[in-house]
Amino acid sequence: MEREKIISVKNLTKEFGHFTAVKGISFDVYKGEIFGFLGANGAGKTTAMKMLIGISNPTSGEANVAGFDVHSQADMVKKSIGYMSQKFSMYDDLTIKENITFFGGIYGLSRIEIKQKIAQLIEELELQEVANNLVGSLPLGWKQKLSFSVALLHEPKIVFLDEPTGGVDPITRRQFWEMIYTQAYKGTTIFVTTHYMDEAEYCDRVSIMVDGSIEALDTPKNLKEQFKVDSMNDVFLKLARNIE
Amino acid sequence: MKTILFIIQKEFKQIFRDKSMLQLIFILPILQLLILSNAATFDVKNIAITFVDNDQSRESRDLINAFKASTYFKVTAPHFSEKEAVEEMQKGKTDIIVNIPVHFNRDLQKDQKASISVSINAIDAATAGVENVYVTQILNSYNQNIQMQSKYFSENKEVPQNIMVIPSFWYNNTLNYKTFMVPGILVLLVTMLTLFLSSMNIVREKELGTLEQINVTPIKKYQFIIGKLFPFWVLGLVILTVGLVISKVVFNVPMLGNIFLVYGFTSVYLLLILGFGLYISNHTETQQQAMFIAWFFMVIFILMSGLFTPIESMPKWAQSLTLLNPIRYFVEFIRMVLLKGSGFYEVLPNLLIVTGFAVFVNGMAVWSYKKSN
Numbered sequence: 001m002e003r004e005k006i007i008s009v010k011n012l013t014k015e016f017g018h019f020t021a022v023k024g025i026s027f028d029v030y031k032g033e034i035f036g037f038l039g040a041n042g043a044g045k046t047t048a049m050k051m052l053i054g055i056s057n058p059t060s061g062e063a064n065v066a067g068f069d070v071h072s073q074a075d076m077v078k079k080s081i082g083y084m085s086q087k088f089s090m091y092d093d094l095t096i097k098e099n100i101t102f103f104g105g106i107y108g109l110s111r112i113e114i115k116q117k118i119a120q121l122i123e124e125l126e127l128q129e130v131a132n133n134l135v136g137s138l139p140l141g142w143k144q145k146l147s148f149s150v151a152l153l154h155e156p157k158i159v160f161l162d163e164p165t166g167g168v169d170p171i172t173r174r175q176f177w178e179m180i181y182t183q184a185y186k187g188t189t190i191f192v193t194t195h196y197m198d199e200a201e202y203c204d205r206v207s208i209m210v211d212g213s214i215e216a217l218d219t220p221k222n223l224k225e226q227f228k229v230d231s232m233n234d235v236f237l238k239l240a241r242n243i244e
Numbered sequence: 245m246k247t248i249l250f251i252i253q254k255e256f257k258q259i260f261r262d263k264s265m266l267q268l269i270f271i272l273p274i275l276q277l278l279i280l281s282n283a284a285t286f287d288v289k290n291i292a293i294t295f296v297d298n299d300q301s302r303e304s305r306d307l308i309n310a311f312k313a314s315t316y317f318k319v320t321a322p323h324f325s326e327k328e329a330v331e332e333m334q335k336g337k338t339d340i341i342v343n344i345p346v347h348f349n350r351d352l353q354k355d356q357k358a359s360i361s362v363s364i365n366a367i368d369a370a371t372a373g374v375e376n377v378y379v380t381q382i383l384n385s386y387n388q389n390i391q392m393q394s395k396y397f398s399e400n401k402e403v404p405q406n407i408m409v410i411p412s413f414w415y416n417n418t419l420n421y422k423t424f425m426v427p428g429i430l431v432l433l434v435t436m437l438t439l440f441l442s443s444m445n446i447v448r449e450k451e452l453g454t455l456e457q458i459n460v461t462p463i464k465k466y467q468f469i470i471g472k473l474f475p476f477w478v479l480g481l482v483i484l485t486v487g488l489v490i491s492k493v494v495f496n497v498p499m500l501g502n503i504f505l506v507y508g509f510t511s512v513y514l515l516l517i518l519g520f521g522l523y524i525s526n527h528t529e530t531q532q533q534a535m536f537i538a539w540f541f542m543v544i545f546i547l548m549s550g551l552f553t554p555i556e557s558m559p560k561w562a563q564s565l566t567l568l569n570p571i572r573y574f575v576e577f578i579r580m581v582l583l584k585g586s587g588f589y590e591v592l593p594n595l596l597i598v599t600g601f602a603v604f605v606n607g608m609a610v611w612s613y614k615k616s617n
Binding site: 075083089090106 | 246247249250251253254257258261262452453454456457458459460461462463464615616617
């Protein structure tokens with residue numbers, strides 16, 4: 001059975017002056033999968049992702065996300081996706097409820113829907129006691145979980161997570177991945193970048209970007225067999241070393 | 245529309261959450277209005293004057309006493325040599341040196357004529373001119389026969405005594421500086437506050453990273469911009485109201501014209517300033533940069549607004565530059581309406597120009613605001 005492609009990228013390139021950050025990458029992501037987007041710092045992951053979420057215009061090439069072209073139909077793409085950046089980006093001077101209200105509001109949810117979402121979210125994340133506290137006062141792990149939930153407020157088809165677990169303790173990371181699995185199980189496609197190779201093992205498929213190009217793309221199991229190693233960590237090191 | 249309301253709600257929450265900022269927004273302008281309006285006066289007072297009395301006669305002492313009696317002068321201890329007095333001037337302790345020559349008394353008695361020399365510190369030429377007039381007046385009223393040899397400029401103007409000038413001052417007949425300054429300073433405060441707040445607002449979200457989060461939402465440019473700027477527009481009108489109340493209650497500034505006209509004009513004017521702030525915000529990466537640029541323009545706008553120095557006395561090229569200065573039009577407008585009671589048709593040119601600027605600046609601002617790059 002042919003699986004439904006939800007992201008389709010062909011020869012996507014981004015140049016900054018003479019520097020080519022992303023060198024004509026091509027790949028597909030299927031509906032409902034957890035797609036790991038790996039690469040060292042500066043490999044071009046974030047740049048590629050920014051093109052997919054419609055805030056960076058490709059220099060050349062095409063990308064189709066949720067059935068829309070990222071360049072010409074950016075607003076339609078934006079309606080269909082959620083995004084959580086590596087930098088915490090909710091308002092520290094607003095409470096949890098106020099943040100949810102605001103982001104729900106700009107995604108076009110009605111006041112009633114927002115109220116329901118707030119109740120549901122606070123229940124799920126067990127934030128009852130801090131719901132009226134300023135977001136700035138929350139521990140980082142809670143903030144990340146909250147960001148993830150807010151990225152899902154408008155029930156997007158795909159959610160993009162840019163290093164969602166950076167600087168978070170192992171227990172919270174574990175919980176975070178449980179949330180990702182729950183969401184994937186509901187049919188949401190997850191596109192996630194990470195530095196943690198143990199997290200790469202959790203993904204359905206991973207791509208590894210080195211120096212602006214995708215050097216490997218397969219399931220973690222196949223990749224380990226292909227490079228004849230025991231862990232994703234070694235796959236990554238082998239790839240990165242080859243380039244140097 | 246609904247989306248805009250969510251943004252406005254969020255902006256107001258953030259403004260009111262920051263209590264210290266809120267105090268700054270409201271208390272600082274009030275303080276500035278009270279202080280500046282009293283301090284920014286063109287009256288030349290407390291002029292330091294010193295005498296070199298070479299004559300040491302009753303007449304010379306009378307002359308010095310005539311200056312001591314004047315409220316405009318502060319007479320410092322007399323000196324016995326010109327050199328000493330000049331040193332005082334160098335140190336900045338005196339602005340005028342009056343040198344009374346030997347035989348001053350004798351000449352006056354004998355020839356009905358005597359001359360004294362007056363040296364005026366003319367670094368600030370405008371002040372020096374005023375001081376010269378004051379000195380001349382006191383000398384003349386003391387004795388018509390004293391000839392003043394002013395070192396900073398000498399003119400031998402005989403004022404024919406049979407002509408008397410009775411000036412009549414229109415619109416501000418008591419020549420009250422505050423009446424003249426308060427509306428202008430109010431304009432500055434409204435402008436500064438809204439320009440600074442709006443230019444820092446969006447760039448702040450850039451710094452925090454929240455702007456990126458906004459940019460990945462399907463929100464439309466115009467929704468975001470209106471939602472962002474509307475709270476500051478309201479704030480500007482509130483500050484204007486507070487300022488007008490203070491002008492009336494504390495300074496008793498006359499308000500001859502229609503107050504709704506003032507609000508109407510300010511509403512358009514604020515759009516211009518906010519659009520400019522947004523434009524600055526779009527082209528900067530940090531709040532420091534935004535603040536620096538906003539200040540740069542603000543200083544030029546203030547000095548070339550005609551508030552402190554009359555535009556008519558600027559060189560031609562500078563006068564042409566002031567045509568681009570929004571504050572100029574607002575200062576002109578508010579003085580016309582409050583002090584002269586001008587109506588809609590008299591201020592229409594100003595209104596049209598400001599409207600034109602507002603459309604242009606906001607067009608540029610919206611165009612330069614990019615959700616993607």
